[in-house]
Amino acid sequence: MIRTLTYAEALNEAQVQCLEADENVYVIGLGAPDPKGIFGTTIGLREKFGSDRVFDMPISENAVTGMAIGSAITGMRPVLSHQRIDFAIAAMEQIVNQAAKWYFMFAGQSSVPIVIRMIIGRGWGQGPQHSQSLQAMFAHVPGLKVVMPATAHDAKGLLIASIEDNNPVIFIEHRWLYGLNSLVPQEKYSEPLGRCKVIREGTDITIVSLSYMTIESLRAADMLEDSGVSTEIVDIRTVSPLDWDTIFESVSKTGRLLVADTGTMSFGVSGEIIAKCVENLYGKLKSSPNRISLPDLPSPTSSSLAKTYFPRAVDIAELALSSFGRNLDKKWWKLEEGVRLDIPNTNFTGPF
Amino acid sequence: MIRTLTYAEALNEAQVQCLEADENVYVIGLGAPDPKGIFGTTIGLREKFGSDRVFDMPISENAVTGMAIGSAITGMRPVLSHQRIDFAIAAMEQIVNQAAKWYFMFAGQSSVPIVIRMIIGRGWGQGPQHSQSLQAMFAHVPGLKVVMPATAHDAKGLLIASIEDNNPVIFIEHRWLYGLNSLVPQEKYSEPLGRCKVIREGTDITIVSLSYMTIESLRAADMLEDSGVSTEIVDIRTVSPLDWDTIFESVSKTGRLLVADTGTMSFGVSGEIIAKCVENLYGKLKSSPNRISLPDLPSPTSSSLAKTYFPRAVDIAELALSSFGRNLDKKWWKLEEGVRLDIPNTNFTGPF
């Protein structure tokens, strides 16, 4: 059966099905059993599976990560959420030194099947310490898988695959995706880790994007279509290990590349993608590759600054057209006027 | 007066002169006053300046970083060493959330003049948790300066500049550099942060390198010269903010780029440099850019694996020649045979 679910509901269902399927799976996280249930993603789990399998944690991100690792190497499959990625970096030591390296440093004798969920986002004045998007830090560490689904469908399939994977997976969710719907099969299914997905086919330019930027890229592609530019969108889904073949194939075809990332630009995800494409497709590009991401600044809080800090579909479309030496029709910019740019939709009223 | 000093002595002298010049400077670090004095870099400082200004710390990397930040915003200028970068990531939370953002998040009302020294390295079986090279993680964070001197001369000048800078500086030292000499003026001088240095001029290819890889690149350049290839070496010195102009100028001139980094490759420093060069010099490159760095693996411990894991001059030279469609003369590879590749020189006997 296939229904429409929100991204949050899809994540919830993925956890329910994994908890049902494997008694070694457990869910731990800041507020996992509380009334808000991590943006709804863990609501009802404690009621269904009990407090031995679904529980809260002290504000001890580093030790709780270590404890999850220890449980994983002894047979459990923890699904851990630290809520915001900004909090999770308190656990960097365990993630980088232990989770990422355990399998290698003991030559494969034990592995760490752990999923660490982290939330990124934008808007509603979350500000410098509550809206970072640090996927590049984790992707840079050999031994971590980094997953960033953009749709409810992939959120479910990739979370199930992550829980079933024998390796540490950093599972990054964008706050603005929780409310978005897509068709989600009811049965337990997994989407393969390490595989990009061409979510829109096109011939003139390839947009390689991830997480929430995929949503904005889809809107941008409509604008580009209106301008006569046919856009192919490759949704990254797994930042590391990255499925280069799918990207190379698309870029080889279109000859043009634009990377859209949720993080700050320098030394981030976008640079690696451009570098790798250039190294591998040298001479096949028709124009200089482009990228769109956050400026190299912390996130400012004021809603008036959200507009320029966080890129939107129009920014992507404008940049894409620039590689054809063209500008985006002003009408698209006009459409954005007056739209509150620090909220995902008008239902959103804060305070989180 | 100008003398020959080792890199370690140069760092020591920089701290002495800063401690003398400014009573707000203090030195804190794991083992700072102990008999080994952080590879000699802090030896004698406590005797000269007393235990109020030069002191040890508990194994509390995160809090000590925070305490250094707090002292910095109230007028002090801490020079903090956590020894290895692997230990420093226990302080990631303070570095990323507080040090990097304090100036911005309070709109410039207070700044964080703090230097955090971290050691990277290779060799002598340091292994997975004692020889990481995580500069990319720090360079990715807006608000941090990341400095990686390659020579004794720059070590002194850049450390003084870092201490005098009003911002948080991650100062990364490679263990294999401590014993290397160069001419170092006696007086207090500073080398500007954010400026690369062309340390060897050439016309055919540009090697952009940093820290210890600059030493290997210099040797590679000799091999290349022997092959008739004139190499220009741009020593990065400051990874962030990066002096793109100097790099662009050199690459525009030579038309060829090879990046040599001490870290693992993916989502690291090298990708950003290649991406930025391609974006800015599109069409000016004569061949696909190349890069050399660590494979995307933790460091294995066995000395027999050091050889393939850690790139050397011959690897750089070979790769550089490949962009001319040529191979390196076998004699250079022969020279390496029998050389122990897990030690910087034959004086080195462990156990650190």
Add this chain to the structure above:
Amino acid sequence: MMIDQSVRLEFKQNLYNEMLRIRTVEERIAELYSEQEMRCPVHLCIGQEAIAVGVSAALQNRDYVFSGHRAHGHYLAKGGNLKAMMAEIYGKEGGCSQGNGGSMHLIDLSVNFMGSTPIVGSTIPVAVGAAFTAKIKKQHAVSVAYFGDGATETGVFHESINFAATQNLPVIFICEDNFYSVYSSFEERQSANRDIIKLVQGHGVNSFEGDGNNVEEVFNLTLSAVNRAREGGGPSFIKLLTYRWREHCGPNYDNDIGYRTEAEFLQWQAKCPLKAYETILMSMNIMSDALYQKLFSEYLTEMNNAVQYAKSQPFPSIKNAFTDIFSAQ
């Protein structure tokens, strides 16, 4: 210290007034939040005012203060500028952080309110660092770190306590124990056998416990810690029991959502720090209903002016926004 009776009464009056001022500000924020113009998370301190006020009364202007996400009261009690705070919450140019920070990033250097930031536990070591400066520079100042019961679970709290003890620094750790970390109660986070006072004493730090809804008790405990710190007696830890009335983040009551009971809330509402002190002051004939009305309307006017100011301030435009990440030399 206060021999003169009139000075003493004025002091008491001020304690009350400060609490009322903070309460008025916070209640007004709660009322106005639904306008959707304060577009950032707000963590109100209604119910916990006695702590900020009692602590601040024991401090001098030169003393450093640091806080976390729930900082409005700490900022105001230390003398932080109300208009700048409101403009900050409204995301405006005139805000204390020019809109870069919002409610969770308050600063007023003129009164040495050094900064509040919302990563739990994260400003604790920073406060210790300011105490280090105070000691080294012989500023005769102390440094205060405010944090909640949840923050005592962070590793950095323990590392900070140990460092402060080792270096004998003039820092006062103020733990506002309101029983909850967001919606999580103690059972989920700490052992029933935990004894934070003993724990901190084990670190070698003077450690006290008090009624966080009793403003004079807070003041007295803090004052003796401050005096000890000024005299080189090192750090102190003070745990103060209190209760947050509204939801963890946001303007509403949330006793209905299931993590705590209405009964528990009512019990603590009955221990309102303002009401309790008002009763005492009434019995001393300092307070009266009329005075309350006068004070309340004064503070409300002040607050309305501040809101007015905030609303009238321009938004930071890209051009005027503070966007430097590095301080020039």
Add this chain to the structure above:
Amino acid sequence: MMIDQSVRLEFKQNLYNEMLRIRTVEERIAELYSEQEMRCPVHLCIGQEAIAVGVSAALQNRDYVFSGHRAHGHYLAKGGNLKAMMAEIYGKEGGCSQGNGGSMHLIDLSVNFMGSTPIVGSTIPVAVGAAFTAKIKKQHAVSVAYFGDGATETGVFHESINFAATQNLPVIFICEDNFYSVYSSFEERQSANRDIIKLVQGHGVNSFEGDGNNVEEVFNLTLSAVNRAREGGGPSFIKLLTYRWREHCGPNYDNDIGYRTEAEFLQWQAKCPLKAYETILMSMNIMSDALYQKLFSEYLTEMNNAVQYAKSQPFPSIKNAFTDIFSAQ
């Protein structure tokens, strides 16, 4: 537990033998290190053997053990394979981590020695996690975390203790207190008023202190902690005083370099855990000089064979090296 006298004596003999075996191995490593063939840092436990042996004697094979940088003794006492350890230190294919780890990364899953890694404090929460598994899966097993006095300064130690207490997990925290963290003494790192026993009790954890050079005392303390943990009584912390004889890292003595005195070393050498126990066993007529010679030469032979094995093993070639970072599904 041990009613039969002969069993009792055999048990004592084994405690001694294990200590002597570890001592022999470590001394031999020290002798051979200068050959420059063990090309990795080594942290010897000479002087501290009674702890590993006393603790392990209270454990079953199924019990989990985790350690840090100074792990040789912990590994051997738990039953870790000596040849695999030596091959690991020599960086060879037959090493317990196939050369990827070296001295600081020991593992022997056949005896549930789960792993040692050298970031201070970092395996403590991992041990807590294994205890979680033991509890959830009702394995009737306990988990042991070994660490030093320096590790108790890390935030993660406190977070781990609190978590273990909150979840009432069967974990034993063994703190080997040898007075130093590398070359740093307590004055540089902790307050003179610190009381770690009280501190850990404050976290809500059973907390004990003992003579780390007295192998039976170590055993008894551990055994009661283990029994309590197995019966659902939760975590315990045991601090054991001892002394490291050689330099922090490496094969030499370093009493001359200035951070500690020769006199202090001699005082502790006089408290040698082996000698002390030998004297007792001699007085009970279990030990004798002849037996010592026999045992020593047995262990030396065993060790020499292990070294021989290690040296004869091939280095991991690139082709054969373990280079996967991900486990296949």
